[in-house]
Amino acid sequence: MLSNMLLGRYIPGNSFIHQMDPRAKIISVLFFMVIVFFANHWLGYLLLILFMLSVIKIAQINIFFLFNGLKLLFFILIFTFLLHIFFTRGGTTLFEWGFIQIDSEGVITGIYITIRLVMLLIITTILTLTTSPIELTDAIENLGAPLKKIKVPMHELAMMISISLRFIPTLMDETEKIIKAQSARGSTFMTGKLKSRVNALIPIFIPLFISAFKRAEEMAVAMEVRGYKGEEGRTSYRELKWGLKDTSAIVIIILFGVMLFLVRM
C-alpha cells in the first residue's frame, strides 16, 4: 500500500518540465494555485482541465500512474464533495428525505470545488515528480534569499526540508520492519476491535520514534564531524540557471491566468 504513494516522490526524466529551472517551476505552481480560483463557471473549469492535461502530457507522466498514486487522497475529495452536496443551499431542490436535502447549487459547487482540489493536488504532484528533492530545496533557498535580510534562516530551513525528504523512504522501510517484528510477536493491528487496533499501534510508533531520534543524532554528529556550520562560507556544486524556457513558461502561465480572468462571469 505504502509503495504506491506518489506524494513527494521523484521520477527522473528528460521532458521540458524536468529540464526547467526549479525556481521557475515553483513560481509557476504558485501562480497556478492562484489561477485555479479564477475559474467560476464551466468554461473556466474546462480550460483548467485542458491546461492540466497538456501539462501532464508535456511532463511525460502516465496519467493512469498519476491517478493510481493519488488514490489514497480520494477519500478527502469525496468528503469535500459530500460536504458541499449536503450543506450548500440554493437553486432547485433535487432530493429531500427527512433532514437531508440536496440542492442543484450544492451539486454544482461540489463538483467545482472537487475539480479545484484535484487540480491543486495534481500540479503539486507534478512538481515533486519532475523535480529532485535537492533541486527543490536549492530553489526554495534561492527564492527565499530576500527573507534572509529579515533574519529568516532560509538555508537552515532548506536543509531541514531536504533532510526530511531524504528520510521518508528510510522511515517507510523501518516502519515495515517493525510492523513485521511486532506482528511476529502476535500483535494484531490488522484485525480486532478499534480500541485494540489503536493500542497495537503503540508498539510500532515507540520503536519508530526511538530509531528516528537515534538517526537524527547520528546524522547531526556526522555533519558536525565533516565541518558543517550552517550557511556561512558554503558554496554550491549545482548552479541554478534561468533560461529562455523558464521565462516562457512563466509568460504562458500568466497569459493563461489572464484568459481565465476574461472568461469569468
Add this chain to the structure above:
Amino acid sequence: MNIEVSALTSIYHHRTPFEHIALDELTTTFEQGKYYAVIGRTGSGKSTLIQHLNGLILPTRGNVRVGDLVLKKKTKQKVIHQVKKHVGMVFQFPEHQLFDETILKDVMFGPLNMGLSQEEAKERAEKYLSLLGVPLDQIGRSPFDLSGGQMRKIAIAGILAMEPEVLIVDEPTAGLDPKSHIETMKLFKEIQQEFNITIILVTHDMNDVFEYTDEVKLLGSGKLIKEGRTLDILTDEKLLTDHYLEIPDIVRLAHDVSKKGVALNRMPRNTDEFITLYKKWRDERA
C-alpha cells in the same frame, strides 16, 4: 511439529513492472528438533523463505504446512495468528522492536498476545529472563537504559517467552562484540537441546553454521540448490565457492594440516575439538 514447504513460489510486486521472483517452486521440509541453517548469497531468497514460515508473507503459489495449519495465498488472519504461536521469529537487530516501559512488560507482550493471563505471562517472562541471565531485580527497569547486547537479550527473551516449537533466527549476531557473539550462539544451541525445539538459523557466518547446526539448506536465486548434513555441505569447497560462500576456518585448517601429514580421525567442528583430535593424533604417533 514439522514444517513442509511445497512448490513455494513468491513474487514481489506481482503483476507490476517491478515484478521480482524471490522464490521459485521451492520444496523442502524442516523436521522437529533439528538445528537448521539456511545459507546463500545476498538476494538468494533466504529472508523471503523464513518470512513465509510464520506467515509474515503469504505464498504467491504453492503452500507452507506448519503442523496441521496450511498457509496459502488467501489464508485468513486467524490461521496466521495460530501459526505465529508455533513459529517464533527473532529478526535482525531484534533490540529495535523493544517499546515498553519495563523489561518485564516488554517480554510479557508476546505471551499476552497469545492469550495468556497476566500471571502466566509474568511467570513465563521471569523464567526466560533468568534463563538468559538477566537478574530478576533488574526487570523493573526500562529496556532503553541497557547496552545494545543486553537489549538484544531482552528482545530474544520476548520471543522465547512465547515458547515456540520452531524458532527462526535471522543474523542473530550482527553487530555484536566477539564475546556476546559466542554467548548468543551457545545460548541458541542450549535452548534447542534443552527444549527440543527446531531452530532455523539464517546467517552469512559459515563458522557458526559449521559449529552449531545439524543440517543446511543452500539457496541460490530463489531455488533450493542443495540440502543435507552440515558436515557434508560445508566441507564441499567447490559447492561453497560456486555460491560465493566462505569455507569455514576450521575446515580449511583441517585440510591444510592433513596436507602436512596430520591425519585427524574425523572433521573437527570447532577449535576445541581440533585441539583434542590433534593431541590424540600426536599421542598415537608417540
